[in-house]
Amino acid sequence: MNSRKIELLVGGFILAGLIAFAVLVIKVADIDPTQQAQQYQLTAYFDNIGGLKVRAPIKVGGVVVGRVAKVELDVTELVPKVTMSIDSRFNQFTDTSSVSILTSGLLGEQYIGLTPGFILDEENYLADGDVVEDTRSAVVLEELIGQFLYSSDEGE
Amino acid sequence: MDAIAKLGRYGIDWLARLGQAGLMLFGAIFTITSVKQLWPLVIKQLYHIGVLSLLIITVSGLFIGMVLGLQGYTILVDFGTEDSLGPMVALSLLRELGPVVTALLFAGRAGSAVAAEIGLMKTTEQLASMEMMAVDPLKRVVAPRFWAGMISMPLLTFIFCAVGIWGGHLVGVVWKGIDAGAFWSILNASVEWQQDIVNCVIKSVVFALVVMWIALFKGYSAFPTAEGVSKATTETVVHSSLAVLALDFLLTAWMFGS
Numbered sequence: 001m002n003s004r005k006i007e008l009l010v011g012g013f014i015l016a017g018l019i020a021f022a023v024l025v026i027k028v029a030d031i032d033p034t035q036q037a038q039q040y041q042l043t044a045y046f047d048n049i050g051g052l053k054v055r056a057p058i059k060v061g062g063v064v065v066g067r068v069a070k071v072e073l074d075v076t077e078l079v080p081k082v083t084m085s086i087d088s089r090f091n092q093f094t095d096t097s098s099v100s101i102l103t104s105g106l107l108g109e110q111y112i113g114l115t116p117g118f119i120l121d122e123e124n125y126l127a128d129g130d131v132v133e134d135t136r137s138a139v140v141l142e143e144l145i146g147q148f149l150y151s152s153d154e155g156e
Numbered sequence: 157m158d159a160i161a162k163l164g165r166y167g168i169d170w171l172a173r174l175g176q177a178g179l180m181l182f183g184a185i186f187t188i189t190s191v192k193q194l195w196p197l198v199i200k201q202l203y204h205i206g207v208l209s210l211l212i213i214t215v216s217g218l219f220i221g222m223v224l225g226l227q228g229y230t231i232l233v234d235f236g237t238e239d240s241l242g243p244m245v246a247l248s249l250l251r252e253l254g255p256v257v258t259a260l261l262f263a264g265r266a267g268s269a270v271a272a273e274i275g276l277m278k279t280t281e282q283l284a285s286m287e288m289m290a291v292d293p294l295k296r297v298v299a300p301r302f303w304a305g306m307i308s309m310p311l312l313t314f315i316f317c318a319v320g321i322w323g324g325h326l327v328g329v330v331w332k333g334i335d336a337g338a339f340w341s342i343l344n345a346s347v348e349w350q351q352d353i354v355n356c357v358i359k360s361v362v363f364a365l366v367v368m369w370i371a372l373f374k375g376y377s378a379f380p381t382a383e384g385v386s387k388a389t390t391e392t393v394v395h396s397s398l399a400v401l402a403l404d405f406l407l408t409a410w411m412f413g414s
Contacts, residue, residue: 013203016311017308017314018311018314023318024314024317024356025349028246028321028347029344029348
């Protein structure tokens, strides 16, 4: 086989591989390579984080704006501390915003719901490293059942 | 006492062979002086190693994707969650099956051919003749094959994954009638750039290195007889398959363990 044909076939092979990679990136992972996401970090302290995992989504009204970067126990306060990475495009949250741990579906994964606060002139926007003060813990099914049993006991 | 001495001898032999293999690879990669001279040889090897492996990679990818789609559908439909077929097929292909099965097929198709070819070159004293003519066989024979393997394997892995996902789509959406929109949107939501695609690339590069290294060393150090060459070929497939499977576990534990 002459070298011209070999070169053509090799070129076609490399092209096919790169096209396959492009398909994986654009069609399968649905990533826009032109948009390199800048992120900023917020922290929040919860009483109970339930089953929240690292990389769980942070949603505003169902739209994902970021992900949980770190879940750890604060050593001085002994409460769970959650670090959230939020896309820099969404930097208009005021410091009256609140976060709560929600569950998608009855037994689905847990995520953080971010509720934006009111926008007033004197309010400050949350920036990198800020702490979200207003937090609501996860609803733990066992505690809920416990409360229900306890309250129905008292009712008798 | 004899047994301990034997164990020691095995250990020393093994380390010596590892050292030889390392020296061979080092000599092949780091003595390259000009890419211009190497590139035409790499193109020729890309044809033998990459293009000729395309058929088996594409066909296996298609059928593995279709089988995943079919089995996944029959299980998931019991729970009414057959829409999750997309992420199941895509994630199992990208995270595990794509890199691993490609590496196993590559070891069988290309690795064994490389080992046999170099082994035969050694048996017919072509390597020795090259040295006589002041041509370094590491640069002339080993390096082009190594780079061709390092380039082809990731490309073959991407083709395998893309064809496999298309096969899963074929069974799930076209044959079993899952909604195409749900299939792709749930798939897009679960596949992530860093965790799935980048790790797939890392795995395929590591496997390419291991498979090519084993194949080249087995061929290069083959005993120069017909039996020696056949042994080198067999050992290439066996050792590189075992190395790929063991490394896959280590890489998976490192990437997804925490």
